[in-house]
Amino acid sequence: MSPALPIRPFREKIIEDLRRAGSLILTAPTGSGKSTQTPQFLLGRFPGKILVLEPRRLSARSLAGRVASETKSVLGTKIGYQVRFDSRCGADTAVVFQTYGVFIAQMLKDPGLKGVGAVLLDEFHERSLECDLALAWLKAARKTRRPDLRIAVMSATLEAEALGRYLPEAARVDVPGRLFPVEIRHHPLDSRSGPAEGALAALRGLAREGLDGSVLIFMPGLREIRRALTVLTPYCREQELELHALHGSMDLSEQQSVLEESPRRRVIVATNVAETGLTIPQVTMVIDSGLHRVAAYDAARGINTLYLSRISRSNAAQRAGRAGRTAPGRCVRLWSLAEEAGMAPDLAPEITRLELSALRLQAAFLPEAVDWVTPPKADAWSGAGKALASLGAIDAADRVTAKGRALLRYPAPPRVAAVLEAARALGPEAYERACAMAAVFETASDLRPGQEADLTALAADLLAGAREEVSWKASEVFRQFKRLARDPDGAIPAASADALPLAWLDAFADRLAAREGEGFFYRLGDGRGALLPAAKEPPPLLIALDIRERAGGGQARQVGINLFLPFTPAMIERAFPGECAWAPWAGFDEHKSRVIKEDRLLFRGLVIARREVAPRKDDRQISADLWAEKFASGELRHPGLDERAGQLLVRIALARRLYPDMGYPEMTADDWRLIYGAACAGKNSLKDVERVGLLPHIEGYLGRGLADFLNRALPASRKLPSGRTGRFTYHETHPPELSARLGDFVKMTGTLALCEGRLPVTFDILAPNHRTVQKTKDLASFWANTYPTVKKELQRRYPRHPWP
The missing domain is CATH 3.40.50.300 (P-loop containing nucleotide triphosphate hydrolases)
Incomplete structure (x- = not known):
């Protein structure tokens, strides 16, 4: 022991408080010696081993080596460590530094922690899932089966007040720092x-x-x-x-x-x-x-x-x-x-931000009810329960089933454990391939950007010893999974080539995705979409094993598939013939602006294959309905909605207002669906639609009687004394205008009104260049009072033109 360390004067207090209270909250800043000295203080003071839990393998190994050196013992004798892939301890080891993950596995095998006298939870401020589960279970164990078990929660930065409320019986020791400035x-x-x-x-x-x-x-x-x-x-x-x-x-x-x-x-x-x-x-x-x-x-x-x-x-x-x-x-x-x-x-605890199916399964397996330091979010906890139920790992009462107990044997997420357990019954070769696939899945975060993301190919590389393609960690995980192999129950039937991929599909049923178009975009069964960033030949179907948000925020957000398992429609049809069915489909291709008609193969609501179809009797109506919905909803603008059609719509609106009893339509979305449907029947592309004028279909929708009356009461044009035709322009909020060149209005006097005199007309008098020179409601007044001035200006601008 080092007498100079700040924690040294607190040795007796730590021992006595832990003996008296049974639990301890120890805060000590970096460099104080809490991780190396506290287990030495407790050596020989309490019966049983002392377990020191660390968040990382490197910490556990390093600290064990340091304490072994300080106690002048050989590492692995009195002082040892247990981490994933490595262990140096024996039956007589008094102090064992473990990762939290190794402790959880030990706890699940032996909830009574036989032979353990004290557990020190180091760096608890990191608040991993394993940290929270370990403390929650230890608290429960002390109240029930292990009241003699001592626990100490240690960290340099603890929310000691909140933790004190969670462990009200715990003693508290605060060690001042000895950091240099x-x-x-x-x-x-x-x-x-x-x-x-x-x-x-x-x-x-x-x-x-x-x-x-x-x-x-x-x-x-x-x-x-x-x-x-x-x-x-x-x-x-x-x-x-x-x-x-x-x-x-x-x-x-x-x-x-x-x-x-x-x-x-x-x-x-x-x-x-x-x-x-x-x-x-x-x-x-x-x-x-x-x-x-x-x-x-x-x-x-x-x-x-x-x-x-x-x-x-x-x-x-x-x-x-x-x-x-x-x-x-x-x-x-x-x-x-x-x-x-x-x-x-502080950083938010993992229980508030990570997927919780493994945690929920572990908590359900433990004999005591779990009281969390920080309760999980309701939606995440519920989602974890649904995932476990779909795997058959828990029952309706949240009890762990026989299958759930089998899954807990594997140091892997429940879905992956389910694959390994299924592969166990497929024979040694299939189990070995499953172990390789599971190892790659577990270490997917080690894949380099742009690296092959096909799980089948990466697992083959691992089995072939291609270390440049997979991480050292994947190799270690692979060996660990293989060591867990046990004989299956009963004889092993001959496994088909599809058996192992189908085991993955059974575990990741909600991750089946189909390719859309010719690119790298995939659609999952629940409607979510994701990009496959790296693939030599994008498969028609895949299981998106790792869907990860890559970058950006808002519209810049990218959701990518980090790891996938390829599938084909034929594999799905062979395995699930009763759940696959072809169905006719028609829809709208947004990119090509055209109607698409095809047959689609559906599996659990996901389109897994498409094929072209021959023309059918109902094609005209299908096209009509699709175009009508696009145009009526405003998603697309019909090319036939030109100025003439717009004037017709204003005339209809005026007629509806002036003649409310005649039955002119309101031109609602439903009215437009019928008009567009008639205009677009049998038309598949936007070019086909453009060739069809919309005006006759609007008039046809009115019917002969309403259309004729409209042309009489609110005509589109009027024959003028010159023999030419003047054009009416209608407005919803002010009087209509009759437009023609000045010479065409000669011999016309007085005023003009439509609709039995209820709608006065404004005369829009145009120059030879068809620009307005005067607007008036009374031509008699115009000829008498305004025309002489206008005539002088027009003669100056158009000297060769005869002016009356």
Whole structure:
């Protein structure tokens, strides 16, 4: 033990409080020694093993090694660890550092935690699903079957008050910090710089003042780390600085090498894997991008999202603290003080933002009712229940079925576990392929942008040992799944080639999608659409195994298919003949502006195939109805709605107002559907529709009697004394106008009114160029008073023209 660590004076209090209360809330800042010293305090004080739960494999391994060194023991004897793919502990190991995921698996196998005396939940502020489930179950266990079990919730940044209300009996210990002072600087990015360029500028600034240790740079993800390595490499070579990456996709040996001391100054570009739980030697400077990628699940749309977001203020404090663990440090934040004021205090717990089917199945299996620190959202919890019920994993009373218990054997989401359990009955070869497919699915986030997304092809690469195509993690997951193989019940029947893909379809029935058109767009059965970004030959059908929101917001949002399993209509027809049926269909192609008629093969509401059809008797009416709806709803404008048609509509409206008893139509959408239907019957394309005039169909809709009366009461034109015809222009709000050239009105005097004198007419008198020179309602007054002046002007402009 190190007597200099800030937690050391609290040793006896921690032991006594935990003995007295049985549970403890321990807050201790970065560098205080809580993760390494607390388990040593408790060694030999309580019967049974001490389990220390960590959020990451690297933390568990690193801390176990540190504690083993401090206790002068060989790692794996008194002090050990258990993480996925790796374990160094035995029956006599007193302190075991575990990931939360490994603890949940142990808890499901042995809810009584036989032989365990204390469980320390470290870095609880991260609030993963496993964190919340572990604490909820431990709380229940202490009240029922294991009142002797000691639990301690530990973190550098805990909402201690809220946690105290959840664990009212818990003792509370707050350890003051011993961090060296860290100078915080804010260097916000300009509009031309990304995080990598900002990090280089910050590194140059620190170097000008002198690099007194190593530099830790926080980036949001692997893509940004790769960009940063590219940008930083020339400068690091010039300054003789070692440049390293640190992220969760690296294997454990690569990660461990970064944690070892080096005689040279180093620059380490890391994700939030380096935020807590690790001691990286010689780090005295931090450059923080202030960004991270946050996983979330949209229950309403059934998609995963991985969005770039500002970190919380507690995250920022943790990151800055890495610079002050061993000496005074400096932290450069690539954001402004104003931006900092708007940052959330903490990251929302995963139970409020992730898909919950695995959590719900695990909670249902445990013997005690679960009381959550933060309750899940109702829609997400309900959706998880529906998903589990569709798999047959829980019954109507929310009890775990025999199948559900079988699924819990697999360290995989319930849907994938269902595939593995089904494949077990298909023979060793099919099970091995299922394990490879499941391993690729589990590690889909490691796929590179633009990489092949076909699960079948990637699984074949994994089985063939093509390591450049799949991650090391996929290989480890594959081996783990294979170790879980057990003999099936009864004899194994001969499995068809379709059997394994159909097992995936059974588990992901709601993810079957059909290709639309000739591109990469797919439509799911519930109407959602998604793009397939990478495929050599896009299949006609696929299971969209990983649907993820990629980028943007609002209309710029993109939903992409990260991983898929190809299907064909024939596979569906063979497997589900009773659920497939051909049906005639007619619709409108928005892109080509034409009516499409075809037969469609439907499976559970999804169109999985199409074929052209010969002309049918009802084609004319189908076309009429489709065009009528498009035009009447206003989605399209009929090309025949020209000025003449517009004037006819105004005349009809006037007649309806002036002669209300005659039955002129209101020209509602229903009226228009009938007119458009008559005009567009049998027409398939917009060009066909354009060839048909709309005017005779409107007149035809009125009927002979109403049309004739309209032409008499509100005529479109009038014969003038000159022998030429004047044209009427009607308006709904002011009198109609009769337009003609001045010479055509000679010999006309007085006024004119239509509709038995109820609608006075305005004379629109035109010059030879057909432009208005005067408007009047009384031609007698015009000839006597205005014409002489008008005549002079017209003679000047048109001297060769005879003027009466």
